[in-house]
Amino acid sequence: MSDAAQNELRARARELLEAGRVDAVLGYAEGTIAGRTTPVLARKPDEADKLVLNRQCVNNLTVYLNRPEIKKIGKMAIVAKPADIKAIFVLIQENQVAPDSVEIIGVTTVPECSVLPQRTHKELLDYLVKNVLPTELDADDLAEVAKLDAMTPDQRWAYWQEQYAKCIRCYACRQVCPLCYCARCIVEKNRPQWVETSPHERGNLAWNITRAFHLAGRCVGCGECERACPMGIPLMKLNRKLAREVRDSFHGYVAGYACEGDPVLAGYRPDDPNDFFE
């Protein structure tokens, strides 16, 4: 079954490359380690056969759209799963990606592999709005967040201190995230040193909480940060919590379902609720 979808993906990519509509297709290829895929750039039509589509296609390739080495190549087509598509729309909304510089090849890998028939950004946006629930607000995952909510503040603080104590400040979470695109991250600034770089408790709490806050209202729930973390820190729990808070505090706003208008925390409406601060 997934072979059919994979063939369709390859055909789509080949078509785009043959027609010269894009300079390269960013997708997944068989990795050198069994059971893993790896990001790949197909630049010539016959390289489209390198592309695979299966459940191991876990990376969010959107992260490459902001890279200077990739931008230099020209117009990209990108194989994108629903969460990845949302990330592209947030990047467009935040003026990081020009809408006509990227062609989206929408795919799904769960529950089955398929290539989405929708091709234009508008069609894909409609598809997302109608069919794709925000993964970061999935009921089961929110149940985990609710467990934390049920703790006392001291218990919760202790929980996060324990989790973040494992952090080694490798910044894999930041580097895999498509929305972490600052040329100079806040931890890389030293006048003043806003966030201590040392991987001790204090520095780690500051880093991880700062990053979660910088992603509030922007995180699309792709889960790459948690997957990439070599230390097994449940990073998505805090991201989900903040996504829920943003949804509940700002007119039901969820990231990734629009590519126009102000990002939620970068704009102001006179009717924004303000009952949460007195």
Place this chain on the structure above:
Amino acid sequence: MNDNIYKPYLMKVADAVDEAPGVRTLRLEFQDAAVKDAFRFKAGQFAEYSAFGAGECAFCIASPPTRRGYVECTFRKTGRVTADLAEAEIGDTVGLRGPYGNSFPIESWEGKSLVFVAGGIGLPPVRCLIWNVLDLRGKFKNVTIVYGAKTIADLVYKRELDEWRKRSDVTFVATVDPGGETPDWKGQVGFVPAVLKQAAPPSSNTVAIVCGPPIMIKFCLLTLNELGFKPDAIYTTMENRMKCGLGKCGRCNIGKLYVCKDGPVFTAAQLKEMPAEY
């Protein structure tokens, strides 16, 4: 015995001179009498200077080893540590770790003539060597100094330039870039490589020492080549971003050479072999 290789000596700021816009010299005296007596270094070596609370920074030792009991450093205010050091007052405490690195092989130059070429803030490491040589003047033949800066204000060690000019055993040429002169300027006007070419010091039995901005070094090497200087008779001192200063933190290497251990003094012959990674 200092068990902790990262522990600095405590120094008192004995004098501070603002040499040029943004450029300052600090004279540091050892707080510990035993260290003051025992401290030795060679021209070309550098040290790691601490502004406690801001961090450490590597500069050459700008005073000559023939003058004991104190150490001078000259730096441009550029980042966090130099910003702190730029505010240091007389009596403040600064740390010093060192001396580190290799040195100019001054003993092998006895009986030779020496040509010193420096630009802007490239003078400090050369100034250390110049005074070392002048303190042992009888051991060397002709001494020529060519020094230039963008403008008159940017010339460092202004009082010493006058001393060198007045000496009968030194040929001294100062220059400023075209446009950098004032009506009463009595020195040359022109870029350092051109002024060097004009001064045309003979190359036989002569060693040249060059230090300055990369572009100046590049053109001076060409000029020296034209004047007949062989690459192993030309010395320069390199800089790179440093942290430990003693070969462990992995930061300052240019190819396989560590600037803090194999340098900072290199010959032009060695430079030729280095990859363009500086």
Place this chain on the structure above:
Amino acid sequence: MRITRANLGKLVRELAAFGSTIVAPRSQGGYTDFAPILSLDDADLSRVNTRRSIKQFFFPASEPILAFSVSGKDVTLEQADPPKPAKTVILGSRPCDAASLPVMDKVFAWDYNDKFYLDRRAATTVVSISCTDCDECCFCTGLGLAPDSTQGSDILLTPLSENEYLVEACSDKGRELAEAHKGLFDKGEGDKAAACKRATAKLPKPMDLAKIKTWLDAHFEDSLWKDISLKCLGCGCCTFICPTCHCFDIVDEPSGDRGVRRKNWDSCQFAQFTLHASGHNPRADRAARWRQRIMHKFKYYVDRFGPRSCVGCGRCIRECPVQMDLKDQLRRIENLQG
């Protein structure tokens, strides 16, 4: 020599009773890493390897190297001596991790003795366990090591069965430990090769490191660097979990009129690692930084210290979010050399 599992358990208790801290792989969920144990039953010796290497016990991710307090114009240095480390026994490191120690020793004792590292080395006994299995990321044999290599270990245990290990004392420290607890050890030999054959069968053939070095010597500039680094995201994951990566940063952390100076893990893969205050960066792009990693491991270190600094543990491949594959890249370079 041999030791039964039961006696190994007794050894753990005896070592603890004699005042040593014992660390061994422990599992929680899918995550296995070194942590203190009081009993052998707490250890999980079944995994191919731990998430992090044993580097953290000698060169921790962050450690204070001195403290200072400021009073007016005066500064007083405190805690300026390296701390006296606790006696530690690492039980269950793999031969690849153990082989990383001679590599790191050379760096931390190069002309200046880093006592923070060296004192910990002196106070730690490394009891490794040979690998009876491996995964596709392992490649120690590619670099001339083996699942039963003794390099860097004080004692190497090789599982002969579920209940018994072959014991090799590989250093004076190892021999002293065996002597001090000799009642627990039995006489006897064992077939190491047979014990490890499953791993050996799966592990890759040796690569020609000399050939790889010859290519690296001549190809600082090459289109390969851009090619193999294009998908790299530039995080520090590989360098931090690598047993032989040792780059570090020194930072001051002031707090009012006091402060601590710390030595922290740093990575040549970070964009600002070599950034000058002037704004100039000698390694301004991803390809240059990736090149530094390969060159350092397989050329610069070899030029200065020999023979190689990578130990083939495979963690960088296992954990890389985009599946950068070091062994695959080395094979490519080997083939390029022809």
